[in-house]
Amino acid sequence: MNRAALLFLPLLAACAQAPSSSPAVPGATALPSGAYSAQATGTTTTGSATGSGVTRAYTLYTPPLGTGSARPLVVMLHGCTQSAADFAAGTRMNDLADTQGFLVVYPEQPSSANQSRCWNWFEPAHQARGQGEPAAIRAVVEAVRGRVxxxxxxxxxxGLSAGAAMSVIMGATYPDVFSAVGVASGLEFRAATGSAAAFTAMSSGGPDPDAQGTAAYGAMGSFRRTVRTIVFHGSSDYTVSPVNGDQVSAQWVQTNDWADDGQDNGSRSVAQVTTRSGTVSGGRAYSVKSFAGGVVEQWSVTGMGHAWSGGSTAGSYTDPKGPDASAEMWRFFSAGGTGGGGTTPDTTAPVLSVSPAPGTYAAPLTVTLSMNEPGTVYATTDGSDPTSSATRLTLAGGGSLTLGSSGTVRASAVDVAGNVSATQTSAYTLTAAPDTSVSFGSVASQDGYVAANTPSATTGGYVVASGGIGVGDNADAPWKGVLSFDTASLPDEATVTGAVLTVRYSLALNGNPWAGGAALHGDVKGGCLGAACTLGTDDFAAAVTAASAVTFSAPASTGVGTTLSAPLNAAGLAAINRTGRTQVRLAFVGGTARSNGLSDYLTLGEGAQVTLAITYR
Known part of the structure; x- marks a missing residue:
């Protein structure tokens, strides 16, 4: 089954009751009365960021509270079929941000990546650091840090659902970026590595959470540290079975057992648990388990389906009768601390390297920008400040840019701890690269002509692979010549700037195929015309890369040795194959020779008598 059809199945319809107030949590730090603003009053901006070649758009919400100071950031990953605006409305996270002073960013999954806009949590390509969607989401964080x-x-x-499963992956693969994770109706780390396994995990749970917890610790690499996790799941969730909520909690307890001291020794265990319960006024009952001293917290909401608990009906897939997941997640996040483990805070600026050194080079020039640690490089080519310019390029982890003309590259690097390198300015003077010329003779063993059996035929009837290349007609039945060139020696990165095809008569004309103003046209195929590069009847009507890419007019002479030369047009230049054969099919167009009942054709030499002269840089 393909990805587009898989995840997720349409999410369960949300309940339609009015939103409830946030429940009190025994022993927790209570949010102040009126934790939500009546209506979000901050500013919303949009952008996009690219990580490891994957680009995702995002919407950033900046509340008025806390302007000018370094503020917390909550990354919200929507569920299937949702958008940033829908998820913001349903969770009311922006309203909460207004009163608590944190930033909120909503990366968006496009339908081009998944038909239902689901994050692809079940695909191995999106389950590791430095690749796929995790790299793109990390790049969104870096882009936000570059703006505010x-x-x-x-x-x-x-996140919710597919977004929750991806939030688990983000916590495991980028623990240096995220200090805590919120999981609403999600799944454990690498709960599935394919579509069939994804269905199984959703309905009955994933692999052993201890094993997945160890795998998540391994995915942390050198950035290993405790990542606090809060989990919400409904007891009546029939889209993602409630067992998955238990597995997420157990997985993160195991991961954090490893992270606190580098050993699987039970220093943090699911046996270390306290339980409390409560009921939302006019709403649902719930139970809360706190594991390993509060490093992992699990909320089970009685009777709730696949939804964001305590959300607003202004958005999709919410249950207003459940405890307020947004407020409780923020309470959990803002409690702070890593619970042990982790690394010493980084206060050292990254080292930015720019290559090549400033100077004079042939155009085009690729400038490589790299840094000595994880982070993001910002660069401009218009002289503006890379730390703030609206036109700057964002290169997660570093990257390269290409200059087509003289210019100045300014660049700065920011590591994951927020340390900023000094801005480097590199001026480049670019000169036009000299053209290289090369000539190819044809591959005589693949040259010849393919002929139709009748004047009205549209397919080849037979081929002639020796004695020259005939082009014209036999009693009005058309002949088409085929020339084959081995152009694989051209550099893969070469830009072809010109090409001239030269052919020579090996015999005198038979009749006059040029009669009535006919022209000799050459179609170019980047590769083999037919099923193989050897001459075949399918060459007669085979599709080409560039039709009429070269045109010859009638020469003054008609004798043996007469030479015809003509340049290839732009489409023909683009069709030249740098990795194998380039074939040319010759045929007369227009004129009167094909309607006189006679045979009118020319015969061209092959091999060394034919040249395709190419210039490139």
């Missing part, structure tokens, strides 16, 4: 003042120690990620 973010506290790097207080960056969190949360």
């Amino acid at each position: 003042n973010v506290d790097p120690a207080r960056v969190y990620v949360a």
Whole structure:
């Protein structure tokens, strides 16, 4: 089954009751009365960011509270079929941000990546650091940090359903970026590595959570540290079975057992648990388990389906009767701390390297920008400041840019701890690269002509592979010549700037195929015309890369040795194959020779008598 059909199945319809107030949580730090603003009053901006070649759009919400100081950032990953606006409305996270002063960013999954706009949590290509969607989401965080003042120690990620499963992956693969994770109706780390396994995990749970917890610790690499996790799941979730909520909690307890001291020794265990319960006024009952001293917290909401608990009916897939997941996640996030483990805070600026050194080079020039640690490089080519310019390029982890003319590259690097390198300025003077010329003779063993059996035939009837290349007609039945060139020696990165095809008469004309103003046209195929590069009847009507790419007019002479030369047009130049054969099919167009009942054709030499002269840089 293909990805587009898979994840997720349409999410369960949300309940339609009015939103409830946030329940009190025994022992927790309570949010102040009126934790939500009546209506979000901050600013919303949009952008996009690219990580490891994957680009995702995002919507950033900046509340008025806390302007000028380094603020926490909550990354919100929507569920299937949702958008940033829909998820913001349903979770009311922007309204909460207004009163609590944190930033919120909503990366968006396009339908081009998944037909239902689901994050592809079940595909191995999107389950590791530095690749796929995790790299793109990390790049979104770096892009936000380039726009506003973010506290790097207080960056969190949360999601619903497919977004929740991806938030688990983000916590495991980028623990240096995210200090806590919120999981609403999600699945454990690498709960599935394919579509069939994804269905199984959704309905009955994934692999052993201890094993997945160890795998998540391994995915952390050198950035290993405790990542606090809060989990919400409905007891009546028939899209993602409630067992998955248990597995997410157990997986993160195991991961954090490893992270606190580098050993699987039970220093943190699911046996270390306290339980409390409550009921939302006029709403649902719930139970809360706190594991390993509060490093992992699991909320089970009685009777709730596949939904964001306590959300607003202004958005999709919410249950207003459940406890307020948004408020509780923020309470959990803002409690702070890593619970042990982790690394010493990084206060050292990254080292930015720019190659080549400033100077004079042939155009085009590729400039490589790299840094000595994870982070993001920002660069401009218009002289503007790379730390703030609206036109700057964002290169997650570093990258390269290409200059086509003289210019100045300014660049700065920011590591994952927010340390910024000094801006480097590199001026380049570019000169036009000299053209290289090369000539190819044809591959005589693949040359010849393919003939139709009747004047009205549209397919080849037979081929002639020796004695020259005939072009014209036999009693009005058309002949088409085929020339084959081995152009594989051209550099893969070469830009072809010109090409001239030269052919020579090996015999005198038979009749006059040029009669009535006919022209000799050459179609170009980047590769083999037919099923093989050897001459075949299918060459007669085979599709080409560039039709009429070269045109010859009638020469003054008609004798043996007469030479015809003509340049290829732009489409013909683009069709030249740098990795194998380039074939040319010759045929007369227009004129009167094909309607006189006679045979009118020319015969061209092959091999060394034919040249395709190419210039490139």
